[in-house]
Amino acid sequence: MKQMPFERPTNHYDEQLYPIDEQICALLKQRKDLSNDNPGFPSEDAISKWATKYDLYEDYLSSFFETLRMKELFRPRVEPTGFRKHIPVLKSVEIDERLYSITFIRQYENASVINLNVDWDGINDSPHMNEQSDFELSLGEQYDCRQDGGSGSTGYFKYSYIISPPLPDDFSGLELVVKEYSDHFKEKPTGIEFVIHL
Numbered sequence: 001m002k003q004m005p006f007e008r009p010t011n012h013y014d015e016q017l018y019p020i021d022e023q024i025c026a027l028l029k030q031r032k033d034l035s036n037d038n039p040g041f042p043s044e045d046a047i048s049k050w051a052t053k054y055d056l057y058e059d060y061l062s063s064f065f066e067t068l069r070m071k072e073l074f075r076p077r078v079e080p081t082g083f084r085k086h087i088p089v090l091k092s093v094e095i096d097e098r099l100y101s102i103t104f105i106r107q108y109e110n111a112s113v114i115n116l117n118v119d120w121d122g123i124n125d126s127p128h129m130n131e132q133s134d135f136e137l138s139l140g141e142q143y144d145c146r147q148d149g150g151s152g153s154t155g156y157f158k159y160s161y162i163i164s165p166p167l168p169d170d171f172s173g174l175e176l177v178v179k180e181y182s183d184h185f186k187e188k189p190t191g192i193e194f195v196i197h198l
Contacts, residue, residue, distance in 0.1 A: 031068075039068045069185060077146055078164040082109030087169060093194045097121065100178065102196055105167060112167040113148075115160050116178065122155025133190070134181045137161045139174060174198045 031039070042050075042065055051058040084107040092101035099119045106113040116135060137145045143163050150159040167174065180192035 028068075032071075039065075039071070041065055041069065078111045078144070078162060080106075080108035080111040080113055080162060084108060087171075089198060091196045091198065093196060095192060095194060100194065100196075102176065105171070107166060107169065110164065110166060112163040113160060114163060114176070115158050118152075118157045118159075120155055122153075133157075134184050134186065135159050136179045136181065136186055138177045138179075139163065139167075143167075171198045 047058055047061045047065070050056065051061055087105045087107060089102045089104055092099055094100070097120060099117075101117045101119070102114055103117065104115075114137065116137060118135075134147070137147070137159075139145060143165070146162045148160045148162045150157060152158060174197075176196040176198065178194055178196065179186075180190045182188045182190050
């Protein structure tokens with residue numbers, strides 16, 4: 001899923017705002033450092049108090065603090081370019097009647113792409129059974145693993161990940177650690193966690 005470039009919404013800018021905007025940026029950095037990059041979310045009482053004190057809307061402040069939690073979505077991402085080849089993997093793990101599998105790695109000059117497939121007997125599924133699940137894939141600190149979307153249907157779901165730098169063509173010995181969460185902020189683990197040994 002290619003990230004759309006940001007377009008400045010207006011050319012208007014009052015230069016008198018520059019020192020205030022720079023202060024806002026400095027405060028955001030200070031908040032990030034003080035929170036150890038875990039922004040949290042203020043209580044409803046705090047938001048209500050600040051809205052009244054500073055003549056702002058509560059929903060406006062809530063949206064602002066919610067955006068602070070989405071910082072990772074705005075981090076520049078690698079877009080795979082220069083397709084090289086597919087490398088077969090054919091590894092799977094079965095947990096609670098669900099089969100988690102990786103069939104191949106797609107190699108590019110600047111990244112690798114891995115699809116995590118989840119299969120189960122979907123005969124009794126409700127239409128939105130997997131709507132809230134989110135899987136985090138990691139290969140250690142030297143690799144950036146970014147989920148790049150997913151899709152599925154009854155009894156099947158596929159999650160796609162972009163990994164940079166690209167994995168070596170001989171990836172034997174690497175371990176893919178997969179953790180399931182019930183939310184997109186990865187704050188609510190489901191307890192499903194496994195390793196696929198490449």
